[in-house]
Amino acid sequence: MKKLILVSALSLCSINAFADIAVIINPSNINTVDTDTIKKIYLGKSKSFSNGDKVNPVDQDGTSVADEFNDKVVGKSSSQLNAYWSKLIFTGKGTPPEKLASDQAVIDFVAANNDAIGYIDSAKVSDKVKVIATF
Template sequence: MKKLILAGLMSACSFSAFAGVTVIVNTGNANAIDQDEIKKIYLGKSKSFADGVKVNPVNQNGNSIADEFNDKVVGKSSSQLNAYWSKLVFTGKGTPPEKLDNDQAVIDFVSSNADAIGYIDSSKVSDAVKVIATF
């Protein structure tokens, strides 16, 4: 019985390991955005889209999707990214992206704001937003 439970837990963990991260924008956003530009946005180094519209990025609040996004796209662990933003805030050189609680909150925010960019679990993508990248 213990082996069966262990096998079930391992299977559940492997499914979450295959979940991807999808970066989304408002459906009206026509900008082409690559991984490097997404990274710059989330590090506060780029403050607008290519068309000049100010970008409004949102993060997720400390969950596995946020960890995966930070690792795959930004290239930092969540703790490294928090330290990075703490330094910028302390020196007055930046404000971190707002944190939302879950995928649906990000979808709702991005679909309601033409200048928004966010990320969600790939399995949660809907027609309310436009996919620009999947990692």
């Protein structure tokens, strides 16, 4: 019985360990983007914001934030997404988002580029960027 209680307690702690993911854009960008459009942007199926401006998505490389974003928003595991992009690259039908190493790198990139969209741990949001969705 003690083992069952311990396992249950650890499971609950691990569920709460996942942070919310904030999708961010440059503060000067006036576009709104819904969940479906965010998914399409990160799958290369949409290349512009609602007003027609080009979108420049950035991804994170091998972080837990990236894994959670891929699961919650894109609906694919990291390995499934890598296979998806490999096929598109091989056939010449797409180019994956640029990969950055950390939340701070994504914040800096988005803050410096009006057409950028990225995602970070919601606890890392600063006034340099604007949050358009949280997952």
